[in-house]
Amino acid sequence: MHVFTDPENQRAYLAAFGWILKLTGASAVAALALGVLLAAMRVSPIPVLRGFGTAWVNIFRNTPLTLIIFFCYFGLYVNLGVSLSADLVRNNFWLGVVGLSAYTAAFVCEAVRSGINTVPAGQAEAARALGLTFSQTLRLVVLPQAGRAVVAPLGSVLIALTKNTTIVGTIGLIEASNEMKQLINDHGDAVITIFLVFGGTFVALLVPTGYFFSWLANRLAVRR
């Protein structure tokens, strides 16, 4: 355990998981907003919007996240000159958030759409019979019920997102996986301890998250 009694390594460990949490938080908010918007597009009466939603999902769901992050850095930043912050580290962070959000939004969209499919057709028919418009039907009747059905799948998406943030290490952010690699190279005698501490931190973060979401899903489930 001598590796983790060194205050410098402790700071590095905390900073690494700080990046993981910041990446997860920022990407989760953006991906949720974008994903719900995409799902609304995919069920809308306007063919162009439906096509756009479908294309987004098919493109991002089938491309490796590593390639997307690679493109965000080498494509957007290096070759196309898209810079999101003057600070190099901040810039890499936001480029990572862009890639993670674009990728995760596709999965959020699919989860929400499958949630919309669980709402019985009678609900939407009743809403239409009352004279509600498409956006009212969706906003007031369908999405609130669908939202309860998608708590569990969205929890799984959030867990996957948290693990995926480690890929932003590819473009130079010193997050958990890069920090672990660094510590392993510096302390070849404590490889297993280092792996168990980093892996164990993810287990401690994500296993309770999983249980929390299945508890929440159960509590919020629409009884039919």
Add this chain to the structure above:
Amino acid sequence: MSDISVLYDHPGPRARARNRILTVCFAVVLAALLWFIYARFNAKDQWAAAHWNPFLKSSVWKQFILPGLFQTLSAALVAMVLSLAFGLIFAVGRLSAHRWVSIPAGAAIEFCRAVPLLLLMFFLFFGMPFLTHKPFPAFWAVVIALTLYNGSVLAEAFRAGIRAVPRGQSEAAYAIGLRKHQLMRYILVPQATRAMLPVIVSQLVVLNKDTALGYIIAFPELLQRGGNELTANYGNVVAAAIVLAAIYIAINGAITIFAGWLDRRLAARGSRSTARAEAAVLDVATGG
């Protein structure tokens, strides 16, 4: 509510007019966005023929893309076979009546599902050489990490599938005198596997995408060969990334279509245990 048109009425004259206006508005926004991207590419000279021509040369395909694709697919397939075995063993282990089997199996599954793939890969590739005193091959670092993660996902899928087999099957098996391991082997696992077939096939998409992580440890797969080595020769990162994405999308799209076809076919055949646990199916669709 699979027929989404229940969400809105059949459009009347006013709705049609409004939809047309919205269509035009969105089309204008989309066109502006595409124009912006085009102009940006133009400003940075990304449409230059020198960037795209390499993809018309057979030598580029033979030297970089096809060998990379071969490595990607072989890593994905080897990992698939191994994770099926891992998944089956750990699913049966977790369902065991003996606590000293089921608790360690459950713990292993939970651990492998919660730890990011990249962490496993780094541990194998950078950490193992310190323990064994010889280099760890990148191919096996990728394959073993993929096996541990996808195996544990498949284990949960199998477990759900085994539990979805109607109870009468087990009762009948016991009635004709089968032992517990015979029940698993001859009755439950074959039925569960058939019901889980579409999930197993769509897991191939996840495997195929995750092999790209091998790029980070310099495993010569598609992204490494095409995104790194090819562009080192031609300096065309943007073009290469777009071509590579198209290759991944084509392969994974084909697998997804095949999985959907398989799903419909099994459902049409009326396989009774297609009552696949939804949770297991959804787990595959999380992008993990």
